[in-house]
Amino acid sequence: MVATPDTLLEALTPEQREVVLHEKGPLLVIAGPGAGKTEVMLRRAAYLVCERGVEPEALLLTTFTRKAAEELRLRLARFLGRDVERVFISTIHGFCQWVLENYPQVHPYGRYFQVLDEDAQYLLILSHLENLGLGRGKGRVGDHVEAAIAAFNAYSEECVDPARLLEVLRASGAGDEEIAMAEAYRRYLALLVAERAIDFGGLQREAYRVLREDAAVREAVQRRFRYLIVDEHQDTNPIQDRILGLVAAPEYNLCVVGDDDQSIYRFRGATVRNFLDVPATYPNTRTIVLSRNFRSTAPIVELTGRLIAHNPVRYRKALVAHRGTGPEILLLTAEDVDDEGERLADLIDDLRRSQVIRGWRNVAVLFTSVRYFAGPLLAALAKRRIPCEVTGDGGFFDRPDVRQLKDLVIALGWPSYWRTTMLHGPVLGLAPETLTILEQYEGNLWELDEAGMYTLGIVDERDRRVLAQMIALHRRVQAKEYASITGLVHEILAITGYLANRLRAGDDAAVLNVAQFTRLATNFDRHGRSRSTFHFGEYLWSLPERSLDERRPPLDDAVQVMTIHQSKGLEFPVVIVPSVVEGRLPKHARHGTVTYRVPDELAPLVMPPEIATRRQPAEDDPHLADQRRLFYVAMTRARDLVILSVPERIRKQRCKPSRFLAEMGLELKELPIPSYRIDGSERRALGTPRAHLTFSAINAYLTCPLRYRLLYEDGLSVPTWYFVQFGTSLHRTLEAIHRRALAGEPVDEPAALALFEQCWVPFGPRSVEAEQRLEETGRGYIARYVREHAASFPRVRRAELTFSYDAGDALLSGRVDLVREAEGGGLEIVDFKTRAHGGLEITNARLQVELYALACENLLDDEVRRLTVHLLADGETLDFPWDPQARQHVRDTLDEVITGIAERQFAPKPGPHCRACDFRRLCPYGDRAAPARPAEA
Secondary structure (H helix, E strand, O other): OOOOHHHHHOOOOHHHHHHHHOOOOOEEEEEOOOOOHHHHHHHHHHHHHHOOOOOHHHEEEEEOOHHHHHHHHHHHHHHHHHHHHHOEEEEHHHHHHHHHHHOHHHOOOOOOOEEEOHHHHHHHHHHOOOOOOOOOOOOOHHHHHHHHHHHHHHHHHOOOOHHHHHHHHHHOOOOHHHHHHHHHHHHHHHHHHHHOEEEHHHHHHHHHHHHHHOHHHHHHHHHHOOEEEEOOHHHOOHHHHHHHHHHHOOOOOEEEEEOHHHOOOHHHOOOOHHHHOHHHHOOOOEEEEEOEEOOOOHHHHHHHHHHHOOOOOOOOOOOEEOOOOOOOOEEEEEEEHHHHHHHHHHHHHHHHHOOOOOOHHHEEEEEOOHHHHOHHHHHHHHHOOOOEEEOOOOOHHHOHHHHHHHHHHHHHOOOOOOOHHHHOOOOOOOOHHHHHHHHOOOOOHHHOOHHHHHHHOOOOHHHHHHHHHHHHHHHHHHOOOOOOHHHHHHHHHHHHOHHHHHHHHOOHHHHHHHHHHHHHHHHHHHHOOOOOHHHHHHHHHHOOOOOOOOOOOOOOOOEEEEEHHHHOOOOEEEEEEOOOEOEEOOEOOOOOOOOOOOOOOOHHHHOOHHHHOOOOOOOOOHHHHHHHHHHHHHHOOEEEEEEEEEEEEEOOEEOOEOHHHHHHOOOOOOOOOOOOOOOOOOOOOOOOOOEEEOHHHHHHHHHOHHHHHHHHHOOOOOOOOHHHHHHHHHHHHHHHHHHHHHOOOOOOHHHHHHHHHHHOOOOOHHHHHHHHHHHHHHHHHHHHHHHHHHHHHHHEEEEEEEEEEEOOOEEEEEEEEEEEEOOOOOEEEEEEEOOOOOOHHHHOHHHHHHHHHHHHHHHHOOOEEEEEEEEOOOOOEEEEOOOHHHHHHHHHHHHHHHHHHHOOOOOOOOOHHHHHOOOOOOOOOOOOOOOOOOOOO
């Protein structure tokens, strides 16, 4: 531990000191914008450990996103050093997953369940619509899927009893649609259990049920976590708040931090009531208000305070600007939204020319919807060649290369159907003359051969070769001689040479978007329950309109354009909020939309009372209060200057200035550009790594930096082979064996094989023969391991140890298969490989166990004496030395990789390893790359 009382209390305000020094009992911290809440939370955690003797394992810190949790861990390491790894820092969903994984005997999913992210949940429901009793109905299929997801998540997060819901709905005379959705939810829960899968809502539902109903589990979790610190508490939903309350009992050493004025996620199920009701929920709660705003100037703090004071239900707080005075909020008027875009672009240009700002990146433009409202501004910025980074525009499927990839994959599945439009685009890259000939061709493209093409007049040799290979691929698809959609996408890219050409040309945007398309294909392969190109096309067509952004390479200096929700947690020198008019801010409330939400009068009949009472909004007009909070969040992102604009018309209709302007006391008169020099210096979060590395990423970089870039920077997916699932099954079985050994339970061969059956990951209906063959192989591996190594089981110290190692400018994370006591003292690191000795050099296994040794010595505070790689296929073990020279070598290797990645040194490294590379046919530098056109070479 590295913190001292002086460092923990240094430079804090009196209120911040009170938070840090608070000892026991519930604590409510109301932290306005820019109040330094994150730093105070971390110092409180460090104070508990360093000064009050609280064991790090007794601390639970929760926050809203995994990225935020990672930042908390890195910043807390400044105070706790390596003891930070003993603190549980997670999202609430991550904590719920921990509960279910550690107490598998009390829920139906077992230890090895799959957590479905939003994409996986979407695909699961899409592929089972008929089985769920929902059918396809009228309209876009994706609308039905989204409605089901919204209903299922709401039912889970409110702990709705599906059988009771059906009974109550029928008795109350509910409509057929509501009853059908309730029945679908009942079937959906059964499907999840059968699939050993659980969605985010289910994680919360099951964790809450276990903690509420099983006293032994609840008390064990309470003994483990004696102090809780909860970030962004205003954005929790009722079930999350109840989970935290159960864990905090009976002492309620619960510190909740948040700001009711920044609660903007009610549409996701969050309720500000959780935060507002803390004093009533936990008697003797101490309340501390962090009222000093270290971010914004006085005019911003004063006017935003006037705005939010109009929300009727909130904690009253008088915020004070620490930085003092600054320019007034600017108000700009325009004739219409097109004129607004032009005037805002001119203003941004003027701010730069007059040196009010240092760079384009000092400006953020925040919309309620970039997708629907940002077009005029983006066009105006482009006309002036002002660079911008856009988030939320949904332009992915507008790209010609993406459209053509989609059309080609789908067309491969049709026996004879083809369209000339699928031939136009940069992926195939056909010559204009070839396209003209094919547009006039009335036969079946899929039946042509090269001779026929030549007869038609297609003289371009490359075009004939590409078309011939695509026709051959079509025959393979028709014969079902392909394994996955991702594999088909790779085949198309290999035949056409498109990815290789874009890499040669330095077209990073094309590479990024091709990579995103491969991830869509991989998601479908994993969760779509089909390898049909038709079903893949249906999946793409079903996606919400403009739901995927076009990926763009990051720019060093660009105006930031995003939604207000996406700006939460960020800050900028200048913030511009366009179209502050009635209908946009605040936007009109939606009425008449079917949400399948349980009616308020029925809620007490189908869900726990403690959940039912929290679902009521805090205000009489929750929509208007939400919109006011949203506007408040937008303006409080600004450090120095806020610019608001008001068009007179939208789509030829006159519009009224937002009521929020009057609430702040702003009049419709324009102020001149301030003669004010903005400090646009970057504020990088302390401890944020430049790279997040695993051993696989490090090995990829050392093998070939271009391979690392494609996998980890661009995100290019590769086909998943059955052997990966085979390895997963074996590692799960070994973990189960070692956990039994840790618990002192005997593990003989029959017991190990029974565990293997429980841990086996099915391959799916497309690969029965491969699954049976590998399943029998796996049984042999496990049986031999137990026969030959059971004597080492008493020396097991940790199984599947998760670690994070701060390597300076990068964070190294991973899971160590096995840590056991070495013979003669110290630790032994063991990594299991499913392969035999042959080909082991490709895996760089020695470096892997060396990296794990470095991390384990840091985490476990014990010396590693032995490094072992266990080859399951032939039963051999390989031992490597671990001495000062090895330690220094692995540190030097880490530094080399981290430096190379930070400097974006991604040059290819061709060699014998290319033969085993997943990208060997896509890479322009491999020995099997498709040739480019002469003009592109």
